[in-house]
Amino acid sequence: MTHAIEAVGLTKWYGKRRGILDIDFQVGEGEVFGFLGPNGAGKTTTIRLLLGFLRPSSGRATVLGHDSWTDAPAAHAGLSFVSSEPGYLGELTARQQLDYMARLRGLTPGAWRAAAERLELDPTVPIKKLSRGNRQKVSVVQAFMGQEPLLVMDEPTSGLDPLMQREFLKLVAEVRAEGRTVFLSSHNLPEVERACDRVGIIREGRLVSVSTVGDLQASHWRSVNLVLAATPPPGTFDLPEVRIVAADARDVHLMVRGDVNPLLRRLATINVRDVSIQTLEIEDVFLGYYEGPNGSASRERPAGDESAMASASATAGETASAGESATATAGEAQR
Amino acid sequence: MMTAFRLELRRGRMLVFWIGLLSALYAGFITLFYPTIIENSADFEKMLEVYPKELMAAFGIVGSLSDPGVFLNSYIFQFLWPLVAAIVAIILATRVAADSASGFLELPLSTRLPRLRYLSATIVGQIIALAVLAAVTVGSIWAVDLLIAPDFPIDRLALAGVHSLAMGLAIAGPTTLLAIVFLDRGRAGGLAAGILVQMYLANVIAQLSPDLTWLANLSAFHYFDLKPVIDTGTYPTADSALFLAVAIGGWILALLAFRRRDLAA
Numbered sequence: 001m002t003h004a005i006e007a008v009g010l011t012k013w014y015g016k017r018r019g020i021l022d023i024d025f026q027v028g029e030g031e032v033f034g035f036l037g038p039n040g041a042g043k044t045t046t047i048r049l050l051l052g053f054l055r056p057s058s059g060r061a062t063v064l065g066h067d068s069w070t071d072a073p074a075a076h077a078g079l080s081f082v083s084s085e086p087g088y089l090g091e092l093t094a095r096q097q098l099d100y101m102a103r104l105r106g107l108t109p110g111a112w113r114a115a116a117e118r119l120e121l122d123p124t125v126p127i128k129k130l131s132r133g134n135r136q137k138v139s140v141v142q143a144f145m146g147q148e149p150l151l152v153m154d155e156p157t158s159g160l161d162p163l164m165q166r167e168f169l170k171l172v173a174e175v176r177a178e179g180r181t182v183f184l185s186s187h188n189l190p191e192v193e194r195a196c197d198r199v200g201i202i203r204e205g206r207l208v209s210v211s212t213v214g215d216l217q218a219s220h221w222r223s224v225n226l227v228l229a230a231t232p233p234p235g236t237f238d239l240p241e242v243r244i245v246a247a248d249a250r251d252v253h254l255m256v257r258g259d260v261n262p263l264l265r266r267l268a269t270i271n272v273r274d275v276s277i278q279t280l281e282i283e284d285v286f287l288g289y290y291e292g293p294n295g296s297a298s299r300e301r302p303a304g305d306e307s308a309m310a311s312a313s314a315t316a317g318e319t320a321s322a323g324e325s326a327t328a329t330a331g332e333a334q335r
Numbered sequence: 336m337m338t339a340f341r342l343e344l345r346r347g348r349m350l351v352f353w354i355g356l357l358s359a360l361y362a363g364f365i366t367l368f369y370p371t372i373i374e375n376s377a378d379f380e381k382m383l384e385v386y387p388k389e390l391m392a393a394f395g396i397v398g399s400l401s402d403p404g405v406f407l408n409s410y411i412f413q414f415l416w417p418l419v420a421a422i423v424a425i426i427l428a429t430r431v432a433a434d435s436a437s438g439f440l441e442l443p444l445s446t447r448l449p450r451l452r453y454l455s456a457t458i459v460g461q462i463i464a465l466a467v468l469a470a471v472t473v474g475s476i477w478a479v480d481l482l483i484a485p486d487f488p489i490d491r492l493a494l495a496g497v498h499s500l501a502m503g504l505a506i507a508g509p510t511t512l513l514a515i516v517f518l519d520r521g522r523a524g525g526l527a528a529g530i531l532v533q534m535y536l537a538n539v540i541a542q543l544s545p546d547l548t549w550l551a552n553l554s555a556f557h558y559f560d561l562k563p564v565i566d567t568g569t570y571p572t573a574d575s576a577l578f579l580a581v582a583i584g585g586w587i588l589a590l591l592a593f594r595r596r597d598l599a600a
Binding site (some may be wrong): 072073079081083088089091100104 | 338339342434436437438439440441442444446448450595597598599
């Protein structure tokens with residue numbers, strides 16, 4: 001597969017301050033690649049290196065076959081970029097700003113109209129009068145107004161309401177269907193799971209994992225809250241990859257890793273009044289990567305301790321990334 | 336490049352309009368008083384005799400105020416123009432640093448537009464803005480001069496405008512370099528303004544004491560004397576060339592630095 005993006009030993013130091021360290025990854029043509037990491041992990045630094053805004057301290061990156069630093073304009077000719085905090089000129093209207101970008105990208109002015117209509121963006125309002133969400137719409141419209149083979153987006157949906165986030169995901173799906181490549185930086189785990197084929201996870205400047213979305217989903221934990229009609233029979237939640245975090249008669253809080261179907265089948269055998277399943281915040285998932293190579297502290301915490309929730313998932317995340325099997329089961333937790 | 340250039344002009348137009356309006360009003364208003372100065376030159380000169388000649392020289396008043404070169408040089412070109420040129424050059428030349436901080440710079444530079452062309456567009460914008468303001472200043476003197484007598488020679492005024500432009504460019508070039516080096520508008524603008532103030536003071540101090548005349552050589556204002564141009568039509572070619580060399584040197588170094596500089600830290 002030809003690589004739309006390739007980073008080899010990509011490293012950036014800001015003086016003595018760490019930017020990113022020895023990052024290697026490839027993004028294939030036609031792939032939607034998610035780049036996950038909490039704030040300060042190095043996502044934006046990586047993107048700035050890919051776009052040639054920063055010079056690598058060592059290593060190199062190529063974008064569409066062009067060196068991102070020495071041949072940046074050639075690389076830029078084939079990409080559309082959205083910054084996490086675009087510094088639009090407040091005095092311009094969205095239309096003027098988008099026309100400006102369209103001209104610079106060799107598009108006809110007004111190329112943005114279709115995307116603006118889908119995102120319900122009023123192009124006549126000066127940028128300075130737009131809400132944060134509407135400014136973000138300008139960014140998203142800017143990303144999708146052309147036909148460049150590569151879209152690089154740095155947290156494009158932050159500030160968008162759920163309906164617009166859904167529209168964004170549709171736009172990404174359409175771009176993927178056209179065979180174009182998307183590099184999507186985000187700290188929104190569900191968004192990345194829905195949009196991407198593969199996911200790279202960055203922590204403290206290092207790329208700690210690159211996996212398919214399926215592998216990612218299998219490795220992270222979900223929080224399941226149950227309200228039962230009656231106290232469940234003993235052993236109801238004795239399932240692999242299920243941990244009881246708290247159980248108070250009919251209120252049960254579980255953690256489930258990977259496939260939730262075994263648990264749902266088990267729930268079908270009892271009288272459940274209410275159920276909610278939530279994906280943990282990305283920070284919780286990342287905790288596993290932050291606890292160091294052993295990451296065993298949370299396993300020793302008692303079940304039922306609410307504060308152990310994040311740690312439990314963190315341990316699981318870390319364990320999965322290290323290729324080990326998570327052994328915490330409901331049975332262990334009950335013991 | 337034209338797209339970036341057009342936006343640069345658009346962004347600078349209000350600044351140029353308001354500064355240009357103030358310059359025109361001030362220069363026109365002062366010029367309007369020239370006949371009064373001539374009529375009462377004896378009284379003015381007697382009044383100025385109260386002040387030490389060195390102090391007068393420090394502010395460009397050497398000779399009779401009824402002399403058009405002395406009048407325009409001291410009241411307009413050595414007072415109004417340095418202020419106008421410094422304000423506009425610093426604001427426009429440091430805009431690239433402000434755009435870097437705001438994130439705007441990433442928008443045009445994420446397209447096929449090379450860095451050098453982008454910065455070149457902003458530099459051309461600086462030149463045009465300063466040229467317009469020099470023309471407005473000289474033009475307002477000339478316009479008022481049509482209403483009064485005696486006349487200032489328009490060709491000499493035009494030459495004065497050209498030298499004024501060169502002086503403004505000499506501020507813009509190095510300030511652009513500072514803006515690229517620091518990518519911080521406050522630091523670059525503050526440093527440029529600080530250097531200009533020190534140069535102004537150095538020029539004033541050099542006039543006050545014969546022992547310190549060498550200080551004048553370090554000041555840009557020493558090379559900005561328009562009296563000979565207006566009085567005799569002698570264009571200060573060497574001084575203009577020096578200003579242009581400083582301007583072009585600053586811009587070239589700025590372009591070289593911008594080509595290899597990280598755009599964020």
